[in-house]
Amino acid sequence: MDFLTRPAVKWVLGALLVGFLALLPMLNLSIPGVLPGATYTPGTLQLLAFTMLIAGLALSYHLIFGVAGLLSFGHALYFAAGAYGLGIVLRRFEMELIPAIVITLVVGLLIAGVVGAVSLRVTGIGFAMVTLAFAQAGSVLVRRNADWTGGDEGLALDTTHIPDALVGVLNTRNLYWVCLAVLVLVFLVTSWFEKSRAGHVVAATRENELRVRVIGIRPYFVKLLTFIVAGVLATIVGMAYLLLQSSATQKIITADFTLTLLVIVVLGGVGYRWGAVIGGVVYTLLDQRLTVLAGSEAIAGLPDFLRIPLSEPLFILGTLFILVVLFLPGGIAGLAKRVTRGRSNVRAERDVLEEVV
DSSP, X not given: OTGGGSHHHHHHHHHHHHHHXXXXXXXXXXXXXXXXXXXXXXXXXXXXXXXXXXXXXXXXXXIIIIIXXXXXSOTXXXXXXXXXXXXXXXXXXXXXXXXXXXXXXXXXXXXXXXXXXXXXXXXXXXXXXXXXXXXXXXXXXXXXXXXXXXXXXXXXXXXXXXXXXXXXXXXXXXXXXXXXXXXXXXXHHHHHHHHSHHHHHHHHHHHOHHHHHHXXXXXXXXXXXXXXXXXXXXXXXXXXXXXXXXXXXXXXXXXXXXXXXXXXXHHHOTTOHHHHHHHHHHHHHHHHHHXXXXXXXXXXXXXXXXXXXXXXXXXXXXXXXXXXXXHOTTHHHHHHHHHHHHHHHHHHHHHHHHHHO
């Protein structure tokens, strides 16, 4: 078990997992009750690709909440900036995909920089409220500027300048690979940032900001850098979301969506990169499949006191979240780590006893 906890081994196993995921569209694998069909079918690939994007978005929120210790209620703003920004640039300015992506990325960076510079002037619940206010302002702009954003109906993707390989149900496989590449990119950037000097400083600030100030470091700029990196990563995920879904709707900029990210990170395990990924995968699959279960005949035939709550997927997800907070404070990743440590301790004690005997 100690062998599996070594960093090099973890990266090798991660690379093998990515390779397996890249081959999934070529395979005929079925998981009844979890996936809607075989892994090569467009519907299943669409679901898996969406799951990867939510996992990537959760990773970007992990940088703010898990690494920097900042509770943001407006992280969905940067995700929406990527989705709506790319859609508007493609539709209004008739650019090719790559230049449109670059412009949208710059816009996302500027928004994250401005919001972070203002929000980080306060701490605690004040910071959370300021980020929420910015997100609400963005939601109002989306709703009130229907000519640009589509308003309540959403913004459809203009495919005029999109490569044919990324358009249509038949090309869902290619979009799946794009989403996998985005998830890998976000994970690598997150890992690099956590191990960088800035990552160590912001983690130390989360634990004891006064001590960081005493040694002559200004935490504000490091936290701002973390905020911007997380915002840019969310913007990248948002652009991939628009390509996958072919549209963007107002719900992706709401505070509820950011709260969903918070639930995902807590479910997977606060402070764990793999926890954010696992939480995103588990939450998204549960959300999708519980919706199917809620409308099934099995639920419809239950007594009212069971049928009414079980027909609401959010009730089940909320109950799961409460159970995780109460009994698994470290989330899914924390549970796995405790199990690993427990086995390692048992093995170490056994080795000591054998030496004594």
